[in-house]
Amino acid sequence: MSQETTHLTAAGQRLEYRWVGPGPAAAPTLVLLHEGLGCVSLWRDFPERLAAATGCGALVYSRAGYGRSEPIALQRPLDYMQREGEAVVGPVLDATGVRTAILVGHSDGGSIALVHAATDPHRRVAGLVLMAPHVFCEALSVRSIAAARREYEAGELRARLQRHHGDNVDVAFRGWCDAWLDPAFTRWNIEGYLPRVSAPILLIQGEDDVYGTPAQLQAIARGAGGRVETLILPGCGHSPHRERPEETLAASARFVRELLG
Structure with missing residues (x-):
């Protein structure tokens, strides 16, 4: 399959996506689900490196309102992560022919991965690699998102994000920020x-994450219906795959290889 960024239609939405490595008939597929301000390009080379290390294909897509996907109307509903996990991820997998999926989610994408793994009627999810996921709202998250809003309005954050989201930049930021800051x-x-969620889970979080505490991982480990492994990375913030790429890649690749036998 092509490694070029193109578009698919799923759940009535035109979405930017990229495929790396073998197709779904040849190998299981890593499905990368981005953070609340992420998109295809913000994964950088992590999909290629993880695909090469595991022998899997990798599907990377931008949710509606992000990257070069179609825009959305604001305000995002407060249950937007549940809606994505229940009603959009499945049609994306259908549209690309995915048969066996390992969900690789960062932040909001990790939360979406959990929802999809819990509700997928096709039971295609063989495992989950979740970086800084959240399952409830913490005061720390709200404070940090309020600080991000100040940086977006008065600093350089908007310009940095516009390089990745283009005309979607305000939709991407406001959709995320306004939802989380709604009382x-x-x-x-x-x-x-x-x-x-019965599939095995690998949880990865930075020790210095300003968007979530270890209580998130503890809640997942306590509540999940399957096996859970946890890795805390010292000297790392909210984005392990960008801040500590070698450790994150090694742990993720080992987990996937063991999962697939």
């Missing part, structure tokens, strides 16, 4: 999905 979002919680 009602303090009640957001997806722990109820966890007992239905």
Whole structure:
């Protein structure tokens, strides 16, 4: 399959995507689900490196309102992660022919991965690699997102993000920021999905993550219906695959190889 960025249509949305490595008939597929400000390009070379280290293919896509995918109308609903996991990830896998999936999610993408693994009627999910996922709203997250809003409005964050999101930059940022800073979002919680996640999980989090505490990982380990491994990386913030790429790649590749036997 092509490594070029192109578009697919799933759940009525035109979405940017890229495929790396062998197709779904030849190998299992790593499905990379990006963070709340992420998109295809912000994964950088991590999909290629993880695919090469595991022999899997890799599917990377930008959710609606991100990257070069179609825009959305604001405000995002406060249950946007549940909606993505239940109603969009499956059609994306259908559209690309994925048969066996290892979900690799970062931040919001990790939360979406958990929801999809819990609700996928086709049971295609063989495992999950989750970097800095969240299953409930913490005061730390809210404070850090409020600081990000100040940087977006008065600093250089908007210009940095525009290089990746283009015309979607305001939709991407406001959709994420306004949802998390809505007072009602303090009640957001997806722990109820966890007992239905039976596939093995690898959790990776930076010790210095300003968007979530180890309580998130503890809740997942306590509530998940399958085996859970946890890796805490010292000297690392919210993005292990960018800040500590070698350790993150090694742990993820080992987990996937063991998972696939």
